Each structure stands twice: as structure tokens, then as C-alpha cells.
Amino acid sequence: MAYGEAVEEFRRRKDEHFAAGRGPVSPETFRGLSYYPPDPTWVFQVELEAGPESQTAFTLDTNTGDTRTMTRFGSVTLDLPEGPQTLSVFAPLGEERPQRVFIPFRDATSGSETYAAGRYLDAPLSPGPNGLEVQVDFNLAYHPYCAYGEGWTCPLPPLENRLAGAVRAGERLTPERS
Numbered sequence: 001m002a003y004g005e006a007v008e009e010f011r012r013r014k015d016e017h018f019a020a021g022r023g024p025v026s027p028e029t030f031r032g033l034s035y036y037p038p039d040p041t042w043v044f045q046v047e048l049e050a051g052p053e054s055q056t057a058f059t060l061d062t063n064t065g066d067t068r069t070m071t072r073f074g075s076v077t078l079d080l081p082e083g084p085q086t087l088s089v090f091a092p093l094g095e096e097r098p099q100r101v102f103i104p105f106r107d108a109t110s111g112s113e114t115y116a117a118g119r120y121l122d123a124p125l126s127p128g129p130n131g132l133e134v135q136v137d138f139n140l141a142y143h144p145y146c147a148y149g150e151g152w153t154c155p156l157p158p159l160e161n162r163l164a165g166a167v168r169a170g171e172r173l174t175p176e177r178s
Contacts, residue, residue: 007038024145034174042138042169060155082165104157108166115147118157141170
């Protein structure tokens, strides 16, 4: 299956999940999610950087004023159109060998084309020649559940995960919500 077809299939399954009432919206009101077209230029396979602050507890603020503590698992540096940007990546507390890392981020589309508080990525880890690698695929970026209604507590991206440029990949607001 070609890359674009695989992304479309992933999105179709997510819409089915939401339409079946297993998401944050009522199946009676769900009309499908909106996405940017798949674009393979927004996929990065990069080395996980483990600095002195890696593997330490990190407290993320949330939309409700509560906090969520996760492990700051390291960081990744991406070659974006505006230049290199470094993002912190997180894992659940106590997970020494996670299969994926959590990357909350904001970008120039936040608040106009995408949810104002930011979007999330779940990025798989794999062995690389110099340690672990992370596949950062912005085409799979998604809105947190708090984007769809109240009653959800969602971690907010830390300052270092605020990108200067626009990431026009992944989930976006529907026209009536933008």
C-alpha cells in the first residue's frame, strides 16, 4: 500500500471508531474529522537525543489547570522549513522501554486551522545505528479529546514544543470550527 493510501486508511478507521461512539463525541452528532492531505515531506525518522534531563519526571500543565507528570524521555531535532527545531518527547512514568513516545506540540496553525491548545503525536521508537530512533509523522497528528468538548483533561505542549512555522499535516478543524 502506498504511503498516502496507508494514511487515508488510518484516518478512515479513526472516523469509524468515533462514529461508533468510542470517541469524545456523540455518534449522533459526529460528521467526520477533517485533515490536511497526506504529505510525505512531513515524515521524519530521527535519532532520539538523550541529554542530562532525559529520563526525569516532567510536569505538563493541562487545559483544566491540573498537571500531568510524565517522563521526559529525550528530544528530537527536526529539519523543518523554518530551520531545525527540537521537541521534547515524553513517556508514561515508570516505562523504561516504551514502544512509542508522546509529542504534544503547537504551531502557527494553532487557533486558526487547528485546535488552539495544540495537537499530539504518538511516535514509534525503533532501534537505529546509534541508539533509538523516532518516527515523527505529522500526517498522524491529532487533536486531543478536549478539542471536542468539555470534561476532558488534556496536557498542554511545553514551551519548547511550540513550533514557529505552520505544520499543515494531520488533523485540522472542520470549516465550521475554524
